[in-house]
Amino acid sequence: MRVGRVRRPRRSCPANGPSCGTRGARPVDLLSVDIWTYESVEYITVAGEAWLASASDYPRSLQALWRERPGTASVLPCGRTFDVVSLPEVFGRQVLEDLWTTGPGCGPVACHRGRLLLFARVGTADRLRPLLRWEEWGPQVPPVLCHGVGDAVTVPPVQRPVGVPDDTPGGLLAGRWIVAPDSREPWLPDAPVLLRACVRAARVTAGRRRPPRAVHTDQTDF
Secondary structure (H helix, E strand, O other): OOOOEEEEEEEOOOOOOOOOOOOOEOOEEEEEEEOOOOOEEEEOOHHHHHHHHOOOOOHHHHHHHHHHOOOOOEEEEOOOOOEEEEEEHHHHHHHHHHHHHOOOOEOOEEEEOOEEEEEEOOOHHHHHHHHHHHOOOHHHOOOOEEEOOOOEEEEOOOEEEOOOOOOOOOOHHHOEEEEOOOOOOOOOOOHHHHHHHHHHHHHHHHHHHOOOOOOOOOOOOO
């Protein structure tokens, strides 16, 4: 049985603040306080749990498991409720920054074992692969893993005590939510949205690596 808690939501948006008018979700740091231990706990909203569990063949059983063991990571199938696009963490954060600043926002986002997991519309995995192959800047995009029908991903716990050691159950090795699901029908990006964000991030990265051009003085041909 889940311990009672007092929830204190704290919202932050690196782009335009919590009230900006983009369609996608903004980074939300949701904390609760266990009324018995007074420890801060990251959590997913009840509506977010319902959406996440809908990907399972047995959503009610999964939610019952989360009530008993909220700090346990879960494996969920893709291609039913969502697809997942997995990016290297550093590049993935650049993609997120682009989505937050110049794009429409993002859906739920998790971090697991050095990869950023972007939850996307069903069908995105199959469409994004060929789009990246045909895109001029595609070779500059780090390895992208697209998880769709027939695939499964590990999602972080629905609760995670803040400040626990990384190598303990429920620590960062179990993953964490960067943008936690907070509704039963969250907005999810599709393949074109993620393609544009990946390309823009790749251009920025390539620009940082490009050495400065040499300065040539005007010469007269004889």
